[in-house]
Each structure stands twice: as structure tokens, then as C-alpha cells.
Amino acid sequence: MNEMTNSWIGKSTIRPDGADKVTGRAAYAADTNMPGMIWGKVLRSPHPHARIISIDTSKAEALAGVKAVVTAKDIVDFPVDTPVPLGIQDMRWMCRNVMAREKALFHGHPIAAVAATTEAIAAEACKLIEVDYEVLPWAIEIEDAIKPDAPILHDFIQFEGKPSNIAGTLEHKLGDIDAGFAKADVVIERDFNTRPIHQGYIENHACLVSVASDGRTTIWSSSQGQFMVRAMTSFLTGLPQSDIRAIPAEIGGGFGGKTIIYLEPLATILSKKSGRPVKMVMTREEVMRATGPTSGSMSTVRIGATKDGKIVAAQGVFYLQAGALPGSPIRGAAGCAFAPYDIPNVVSRGFDVVSNRSKVAAYRAPGAPIGAHAVECVLDELAEALNIDPLDLRIRNAAREGTKAAHGPVYPRIGLLETMEAAKAHPHYKAPLGKFQGRGVASGYWFNAGGESSAQVNITEDGNVVVTTGHPDVGGSRAAIANIAAELLGIDYRRVSVLIGDTATIGYSNLTGGSRVLFASAMVVTQSAEQVIGQLKARAAKLWGIEADAVVWENGEARPSGDHTGNFPTMTLAEIAAKATATGGPIGAGVQLNTTGAEGGFSTHICDVEVDVDLGIVRVIRYTSFQDVGRAIHPAYVEGQIQGGAVQGIGWALNEEYIYNAKGQVDNPSFLDYRMPVCSDMPMLDAVMIEIPNPKHPQGVRGVGEVPLVPVMAAVANAIHDAVGKRFFSLPMSPPKVLEGLDEGTLQAAE
Amino acid sequence: MAKLHVSTTVNGEPSEFLCEASDTMLDVLRGPLGLTGSKEGCATGDCGACSVTLDGRLVCACLMLAVEADGAEIETIEGMSQGEKLHPLQQKFLELAALQCGICTPGMLVAAKSLLEQNMNPTETEVRYWLAGNLCRCTGYDKIVHAVLDTAAEMREAAR
Missing domain, CATH: 3.10.20.30 (Beta-grasp domain)
Structure with missing residues (x-):
């Protein structure tokens, strides 16, 4: 494809779902109602760790207006000794997460659910459920959970032959680590600590479920995958997948947090029992207590380099908090941490630690920002020790085509070096800084995913186009798909409607996650559109009485070519569509693929901060992200991913954390006290998109959604060090912590 | 009762x-x-x-x-819109991609309209503090602030 002549790819077109979203018409999960609908509410554990001795629901069931009650015995049980994998999840853990089974494992863990004619009656009924708990000692922080005498969450977990809260490990190895460190002139080793962070989507989890008397089930919910909703609900309720139609509502943010379900199986069983459609909507407090977040972590990173700045060995140990049930993203932390660099000797280990807080869910490049935070801070210190510019140190060691990464791959053509060089050449890197201002840099990597996707491209009778795909659109993917379809078909993008199909109307499509949606959808849409173009040419050929291969498709029209050039007037898409019935019937094509070749994403960031040394407040005053985006199909939404990721990272770096009280309960489950960045906290954010097309993709697309978060916390930490001469190894670098770190000596040195 | x-x-x-x-x-x-x-x-x-x-x-x-x-x-x-005619803020949000998931967008637009009714010529800082009560987790606010500032400039021009 000649990019100079592109009409739509690379253009920031108006999104197909835009008008509905700016007028309030777009229907999110909580916006749908049904006749006869009743309301479900969840009773949640008040304890962080407790054995459930008994549950008596009789008083709740007797309350006027109550139509059904659900407890763990209504959910399909998956015994703990047999894995039941579904993607990266395991239904053994999912069945215990949606409803506490043997034990309540965190404050907020569902114990029972009630459906009643009003939300108020359902809430009242929850209070009437009598639960006899045996409260157990708990462990929330990683250091508490891995102590030798720590309370054990699960009897079935053993580590090194003993009951443990370490549920899993992972190791990546390359070369000879001891020999590597022996060659180092400088070695830096540091310990790091990051806090669990909620994904912070503004839309609370919600669903509406209708189970008909014949078992046919319809689910409206907001998720990052309607097929995930269908599969998990099927597993947990025993209904066959063919009986469940999961309809994706517009999703009000997910960031990984909506790649698993919480309410859908409860509402399904409540609907089945009551014979009524059931709606459930979480409060923000429920979201904060019982959904997400990403892991907190404890890490140690050690890196050695020679005097000339060549990194010869790197070692990382990453303990990640899984929450109540196994499954923290140790693969992302241990796998991505060193991935931007060509290092001959690497050992990177991950430990999955269960503890008494809500089970983690994916969050934007799960685990990778944790690994990058530690590694990129150590690199900054290494650069200082070697007296080398921090970007030069990275450039000297950057992975490139042919580099063997510790986590496995040998890289194809990648654009990491270009991000670093662009950062170094950018005016931002040379801009003057004032008193108590500082600049930090960091790089990052994310795997990116391929996987299953389906698309259907249909030509309407009036010669326009409807594209259906199977991925919820979290950030503008429909707009990019419209650009691609319009480009291939040679028509105005406004003639292309892009819809997200439900599980009954489009083929299986894996989650919106792993930065995979546009990469994978573009592949199936491209192949579908190519088949449609083939049909259009054949129809024109039939009308003209010539061979199909004598027809070319150009600018939205069929044109006779070769010996037939000029023999017939060109035919537009509309003209061919109008004759479709006579020439063979409807025109359309669908393609289903397991896509491969996503290839990783790389990014380098520059952050400037100003530290208020009296209050300990750190303000980000300038931020520029440089990212290899492959090909920006819709540049404005690619920029949006980059900018949004930066701000999430700034929140993680500076403010966001859960605070627990003495009873092991989250003490700040609200947006007032869980402090996400607001508009007045932020400067404008520059996004420099570097386009090194992915050679394995028809349009050169590389996933862009997750790597924007990966380098951020280290870039901020390094900038704070540059501003005040003090290194902080523990997040968040919130005002009290910064103030405590700024002693007289540090401040005098900084001035 | x-x-x-x-x-x-x-x-x-x-x-x-x-x-x-x-x-x-x-x-x-x-x-x-x-x-x-x-x-x-x-x-x-x-x-x-x-x-x-x-x-x-x-x-x-x-x-x-x-x-x-x-x-x-x-x-x-x-x-906010007059029939099919979008308010200039709604149009600008679409043109500048000032929304991603869109869940904060209705509140953001209502708040921004309220600002422009009181102050046709806000500074970037005024926009940021006015919208500080409207959380957005997707965009990082950059494109939202640009959309409000651009709309204000266009509305001032149209009112001349």
C-alpha cells in the first residue's frame, strides 16, 4: 500500500460511535432495563480472612419482595486439585472469587446474593442473611504473607514442600549470570516496592441477565470480551454456551479490569431461580473493595556494567501480590523487565504470592510496569555511577533486530532504538530546568498479543458497508477499522458502519486486551474486504461477460482491464450492489483467524517534575512519550492511548494506593480518598509516534495500548532524583513520603 | 410514606x-x-x-x-444538542478525539458548557481547575482541554 495515496489510513476520522457518545445516547452496562426486571445485590464479607461455618438465608428469603437468593452452593464447584484453564484464568479460582466457598479471603468477598423487586429491598435482605464466621489471622502485604509463620490462605498451596502463600514461580535465564557479574566494573542493586493500583475505570461493573423458562439466557454487560463473559458464565452456572447470548454494552473503561467477570454468574442464577430478568450494579465502594486491582510488588534488581557502559549481567527477583487467589502477572514483570536491552547474562524470577485482598485482574501491560520501574531506576543510578547520559546508556545497550531476549524471542525489526534517539534529539531533552525541577527518562516493553478474531464484511443493498467484529471497543478501534475498510474498498469512511457483534452474531473473538484489538481485527477485516472485492470484481465481470481476472478494483469502482480496457464504463460499488440479486445474491465475506505476529511494543519517555519541597508535592510539568507505534491507522486515538497511559502511570507513581485499617479493611474505597490524577494535576502531554511498520501485519499495525504505561513510574522517580538528589524506591512518591525523604542535607545539595 | x-x-x-x-x-x-x-x-x-x-x-x-x-x-x-445539530463542544470533542470509552464524556461536556457560559475566554489553567471535578481515566485530559480551548476560541470568533 502506497502511503502517500492513502485516503483514510493515517487520518483522524470521526469515530462511528461518536455521536451517540457525545449526546448521552450510548448504552453502557447500567443503562439497559427490561420489563419485569428485578434487582440483585451482593452480601460481602466484613472480614479479610474467615472460615464460613454456616449461612442462614431464611430470614432474607422471607422478606416481602425477595425473589431469589444465591450462595456458593449454587455456583459450579471446581475442585482445587484439577486445573480448569480458560485463557490466562483458571475456573478453580474464578468459582471461588465470584462467591466465597470454604473461606472468605478478603474484605468484600461475596458471600451471598439476593434478588428483589427493588434495590433497597435487596440490600435490606442482604442484612438479614446470618453468617457464622470463624475469623482467622490474615496477611495482606507481601512481606507478611511470605514470613515463615504467616497465616496460610490455602492448604493446597505448597512451596518447597511446605504450606505457603507462594502459589507459583517463573524464571527466565540467559547466559551465565555469575560470569557476567564477574566482568562488571560497576554493580548496582536496589530493592523496590510498588503498591496495588486499581484500574480506575469510571464505569462500575454492571449487568442485566434474562434467563427464559427454556434456559435461553441473554446477558447485557460491560466487559472486555463478550465471549469471555459467555464462557465464564457457562462454566460457573453449568449452562451450555449455546444457550447464552452475551451482548456487549458500551464499556466505560476497563484497562484489563474487565477481562474477568464478577456479577454475571450471580445474576444468571438469580434470574433462573426467580424467573425474572435481574439487574446488578456495583457501587464504587464495591468496585474498590472487590474488583481488580493490579499487584503490589517487592522487587530486587541488580545490574552490572563495564566502565564503558556495556551491561554485562542483570538479575531481577519480583514478588507480586496475587490477592486472594493465585494468578499475579509475574510473567509480565519478570519477562518484560529486561526486554528492552541486549544483555548477555540474565536471570529474572517471579513469585506469585497470595494474600488477603481482592484477586488481582489485568491492568495495562500486566506486571510490566512493575518490572520496568525497578530496572529503569537502577539504570538511572548506573548511568550516574558511570557518568554516562542516561539515554546514552540505554542507546548503548538497546535491543535491536536479532537481539535474543531473556524471555525467549529473537527480535525482528523493532523501533526501540528509534524511540531513544528521538528522545535524545527532541527539544524537550535539552530544555532548561529551574530550581527543584528535574528530568528523568525510562524505556519499556510489552509483549503485545495476537489470538483469535472474527469479522464479517457485508455490502448493503444500497452499496454501503457494514463491518462486524467481536471485540469491545475501549478506545476508538471502530474508527480505525472504518479507516481500513474504507481504504481497501476505496470509498468514503462515512459509508462504513462498524459494529461490535454479540456472541450469537459474530464468530469467536478473544478478549480486548494485550493491545491486540486493532492488530487482530485489521487482519480479519482485511482478508474479509479482499474477499468482498473479489466478489465485486466477479459480479462486474459477469455483467460485462468477461473473465473475473480481467477486472480491477480501484477507487471504489470495478474497471475492465487488459484487452477489455475502456470497453465498458466503470461500475461503482452501489451499481454492483443494486444488481447483486441477479448476479449471484448477497455480497459479503467473513474471516476467522488465530492471528500471529503481533510482536512487542517499545517506548521511551521523558518526564520533567517540580518538587514543592515545603509540602512534598511532586508536579509533572512536562511529559513526552516516544513510541514505536508500527502504523498509526487513526493517529488521534493512538496519541490518546499514549497520553492516557502516561497519566495512569503518573497516578501510580505519585498518589494512588490502598490504605488498610487495623481490621484488614480497605479504608479508602472512594474516588475522594483513592486519589487518581485530575485535570488540574496534569500538563499537556506530548506523544511522538514513530512508525516502524510491523512486517508481519498487512497495514504494519503494532499494538499500542499498553506499553504507554510501562516506563512511567521510573521516569517520574528518576526526574525526582534529578530535581532534589534523592532516590525513592517505594511508590507512591506521595507528599508525606517525599517530605520525609527531603532532609536538610538533601535540600541544600539540591539548591 | x-x-x-x-x-x-x-x-x-x-x-x-x-x-x-x-x-x-x-x-x-x-x-x-x-x-x-x-x-x-x-x-x-x-x-x-x-x-x-x-x-x-x-x-x-x-x-x-x-x-x-x-x-x-x-x-x-x-x-445539549439542538436536534441533529451538535453543540460546538460536542462537535469539537469528536473532531479532536477527546473521548475514548466515553463514560465521562456527558459529564465533561455539561461541565465544559457551564464553564464557557461564564467565561468565554478561559486560560488552560482555568479549564483544568474547572474540570478537576470530572474524572477521566482514558485520555489523560490533554485532548479534552484542547477541545474546550479550541471551542472557546471558535465561539468567540463566531460571536464577533
Whole structure:
């Protein structure tokens, strides 16, 4: 494809779902109602760790207006000794997460659910459920959970032959680590600590479920995958997948947090029992207590380099908090941490630690920002020790085509070096800084995913186009798909409607996650559109009485070519569509693929901060992200991913954390006290998109959604060090912590 | 206790509803009135996704009792466009990609419109502080602030 002549790819077109979203018409999960609908509410554990001795629901069931009650015995049980994998999840853990089974494992863990004619009656009924708990000692922080005498969450977990809260490990190895460190002139080793962070989507989890008397089930919910909703609900309720139609509502943010379900199986069983459609909507407090977040972590990173700045060995140990049930993203932390660099000797280990807080869910490049935070801070210190510019140190060691990464791959053509060089050449890197201002840099990597996707491209009778795909659109993917379809078909993008199909109307499509949606959808849409173009040419050929291969498709029209050039007037898409019935019937094509070749994403960031040394407040005053985006199909939404990721990272770096009280309960489950960045906290954010097309993709697309978060916390930490001469190894670098770190000596040195 | 009867004006149209004394304006907008453009992100006044105006003043519908609407004029996102014609802010949000998931967008637009009604020429800082009560987790606010500033400039030009 000649990019100079592109009409739509690379253009920031108006999104197909835009008008509905700016007028309030777009229907999110909580916006749908049904006749006869009743309301479900969840009773949640008040304890962080407790054995459930008994549950008596009789008083709740007797309350006027109550139509059904659900407890763990209504959910399909998956015994703990047999894995039941579904993607990266395991239904053994999912069945215990949606409803506490043997034990309540965190404050907020569902114990029972009630459906009643009003939300108020359902809430009242929850209070009437009598639960006899045996409260157990708990462990929330990683250091508490891995102590030798720590309370054990699960009897079935053993580590090194003993009951443990370490549920899993992972190791990546390359070369000879001891020999590597022996060659180092400088070695830096540091310990790091990051806090669990909620994904912070503004839309609370919600669903509406209708189970008909014949078992046919319809689910409206907001998720990052309607097929995930269908599969998990099927597993947990025993209904066959063919009986469940999961309809994706517009999703009000997910960031990984909506790649698993919480309410859908409860509402399904409540609907089945009551014979009524059931709606459930979480409060923000429920979201904060019982959904997400990403892991907190404890890490140690050690890196050695020679005097000339060549990194010869790197070692990382990453303990990640899984929450109540196994499954923290140790693969992302241990796998991505060193991935931007060509290092001959690497050992990177991950430990999955269960503890008494809500089970983690994916969050934007799960685990990778944790690994990058530690590694990129150590690199900054290494650069200082070697007296080398921090970007030069990275450039000297950057992975490139042919580099063997510790986590496995040998890289194809990648654009990491270009991000670093662009950062170094950018005016931002040379801009003057004032008193108590500082600049930090960091790089990052994310795997990116391929996987299953389906698309259907249909030509309407009036010669326009409807594209259906199977991925919820979290950030503008429909707009990019419209650009691609319009480009291939040679028509105005406004003639292309892009819809997200439900599980009954489009083929299986894996989650919106792993930065995979546009990469994978573009592949199936491209192949579908190519088949449609083939049909259009054949129809024109039939009308003209010539061979199909004598027809070319150009600018939205069929044109006779070769010996037939000029023999017939060109035919537009509309003209061919109008004759479709006579020439063979409807025109359309669908393609289903397991896509491969996503290839990783790389990014380098520059952050400037100003530290208020009296209050300990750190303000980000300038931020520029440089990212290899492959090909920006819709540049404005690619920029949006980059900018949004930066701000999430700034929140993680500076403010966001859960605070627990003495009873092991989250003490700040609200947006007032869980402090996400607001508009007045932020400067404008520059996004420099570097386009090194992915050679394995028809349009050169590389996933862009997750790597924007990966380098951020280290870039901020390094900038704070540059501003005040003090290194902080523990997040968040919130005002009290910064103030405590700024002693007289540090401040005098900084001035 | 019998429900309370409220007569109000919503988006310029006379409107009546029955509510409990404890119902919030957001409960009534999203429930009996069927205006689900106002979103509940927190129900504690921290996210701004339910921003509406009450007699021209920007409020969170989740912090307002429904009975307070009696005799008052409420404006919601559903009243922002004139038929098919989008308000300049709505159009600019689309053109500049100032929304991703879109859940904060109704509240953000209502709040931004309220700003421009009071201050046709806001600085970037004024826009940022005015919108500080409207959380967005997707965009990092950059494109939203640009959209508001650009719209203000265009509206000033159009008013000359």
C-alpha cells in the first residue's frame, strides 16, 4: 500500500460511535432495563480472612419482595486439585472469587446474593442473611504473607514442600549470570516496592441477565470480551454456551479490569431461580473493595556494567501480590523487565504470592510496569555511577533486530532504538530546568498479543458497508477499522458502519486486551474486504461477460482491464450492489483467524517534575512519550492511548494506593480518598509516534495500548532524583513520603 | 410514606415525577425519567460523570435530592444538542478525539458548557481547575482541554 495515496489510513476520522457518545445516547452496562426486571445485590464479607461455618438465608428469603437468593452452593464447584484453564484464568479460582466457598479471603468477598423487586429491598435482605464466621489471622502485604509463620490462605498451596502463600514461580535465564557479574566494573542493586493500583475505570461493573423458562439466557454487560463473559458464565452456572447470548454494552473503561467477570454468574442464577430478568450494579465502594486491582510488588534488581557502559549481567527477583487467589502477572514483570536491552547474562524470577485482598485482574501491560520501574531506576543510578547520559546508556545497550531476549524471542525489526534517539534529539531533552525541577527518562516493553478474531464484511443493498467484529471497543478501534475498510474498498469512511457483534452474531473473538484489538481485527477485516472485492470484481465481470481476472478494483469502482480496457464504463460499488440479486445474491465475506505476529511494543519517555519541597508535592510539568507505534491507522486515538497511559502511570507513581485499617479493611474505597490524577494535576502531554511498520501485519499495525504505561513510574522517580538528589524506591512518591525523604542535607545539595 | 410529587423542567420541557425523599436527582434522571446519559461513577460527588445544571449552576446529580428539582430548571447532556445539530463542544470533542470509552464524556461536556457560559475566554489553567471535578481515566485530559480551548476560541470568533 502506497502511503502517500492513502485516503483514510493515517487520518483522524470521526469515530462511528461518536455521536451517540457525545449526546448521552450510548448504552453502557447500567443503562439497559427490561420489563419485569428485578434487582440483585451482593452480601460481602466484613472480614479479610474467615472460615464460613454456616449461612442462614431464611430470614432474607422471607422478606416481602425477595425473589431469589444465591450462595456458593449454587455456583459450579471446581475442585482445587484439577486445573480448569480458560485463557490466562483458571475456573478453580474464578468459582471461588465470584462467591466465597470454604473461606472468605478478603474484605468484600461475596458471600451471598439476593434478588428483589427493588434495590433497597435487596440490600435490606442482604442484612438479614446470618453468617457464622470463624475469623482467622490474615496477611495482606507481601512481606507478611511470605514470613515463615504467616497465616496460610490455602492448604493446597505448597512451596518447597511446605504450606505457603507462594502459589507459583517463573524464571527466565540467559547466559551465565555469575560470569557476567564477574566482568562488571560497576554493580548496582536496589530493592523496590510498588503498591496495588486499581484500574480506575469510571464505569462500575454492571449487568442485566434474562434467563427464559427454556434456559435461553441473554446477558447485557460491560466487559472486555463478550465471549469471555459467555464462557465464564457457562462454566460457573453449568449452562451450555449455546444457550447464552452475551451482548456487549458500551464499556466505560476497563484497562484489563474487565477481562474477568464478577456479577454475571450471580445474576444468571438469580434470574433462573426467580424467573425474572435481574439487574446488578456495583457501587464504587464495591468496585474498590472487590474488583481488580493490579499487584503490589517487592522487587530486587541488580545490574552490572563495564566502565564503558556495556551491561554485562542483570538479575531481577519480583514478588507480586496475587490477592486472594493465585494468578499475579509475574510473567509480565519478570519477562518484560529486561526486554528492552541486549544483555548477555540474565536471570529474572517471579513469585506469585497470595494474600488477603481482592484477586488481582489485568491492568495495562500486566506486571510490566512493575518490572520496568525497578530496572529503569537502577539504570538511572548506573548511568550516574558511570557518568554516562542516561539515554546514552540505554542507546548503548538497546535491543535491536536479532537481539535474543531473556524471555525467549529473537527480535525482528523493532523501533526501540528509534524511540531513544528521538528522545535524545527532541527539544524537550535539552530544555532548561529551574530550581527543584528535574528530568528523568525510562524505556519499556510489552509483549503485545495476537489470538483469535472474527469479522464479517457485508455490502448493503444500497452499496454501503457494514463491518462486524467481536471485540469491545475501549478506545476508538471502530474508527480505525472504518479507516481500513474504507481504504481497501476505496470509498468514503462515512459509508462504513462498524459494529461490535454479540456472541450469537459474530464468530469467536478473544478478549480486548494485550493491545491486540486493532492488530487482530485489521487482519480479519482485511482478508474479509479482499474477499468482498473479489466478489465485486466477479459480479462486474459477469455483467460485462468477461473473465473475473480481467477486472480491477480501484477507487471504489470495478474497471475492465487488459484487452477489455475502456470497453465498458466503470461500475461503482452501489451499481454492483443494486444488481447483486441477479448476479449471484448477497455480497459479503467473513474471516476467522488465530492471528500471529503481533510482536512487542517499545517506548521511551521523558518526564520533567517540580518538587514543592515545603509540602512534598511532586508536579509533572512536562511529559513526552516516544513510541514505536508500527502504523498509526487513526493517529488521534493512538496519541490518546499514549497520553492516557502516561497519566495512569503518573497516578501510580505519585498518589494512588490502598490504605488498610487495623481490621484488614480497605479504608479508602472512594474516588475522594483513592486519589487518581485530575485535570488540574496534569500538563499537556506530548506523544511522538514513530512508525516502524510491523512486517508481519498487512497495514504494519503494532499494538499500542499498553506499553504507554510501562516506563512511567521510573521516569517520574528518576526526574525526582534529578530535581532534589534523592532516590525513592517505594511508590507512591506521595507528599508525606517525599517530605520525609527531603532532609536538610538533601535540600541544600539540591539548591 | 407516600411518594413526593415533583414538578420541574428538564431540558426545557415540563416534567413531573414521584420520588422518595431520599432519592437523588441522578436516581430519578436515570430511573423514571429515562435519561441515562448522566452516569453514576461514584455516587459521592467525586467523579463528575453525573454533572447537570440546576438553574444554570453546575452540580453533581448524585449529590442533589430529587425534590430539590421542584420548580427548578434542570439541564442534562440530553438537552445539549439542538436536534441533529451538535453543540460546538460536542462537535469539537469528536473532531479532536477527546473521548475514548466515553463514560465521562456527558459529564465533561455539561461541565465544559457551564464553564464557557461564564467565561468565554478561559486560560488552560482555568479549564483544568474547572474540570478537576470530572474524572477521566482514558485520555489523560490533554485532548479534552484542547477541545474546550479550541471551542472557546471558535465561539468567540463566531460571536464577533
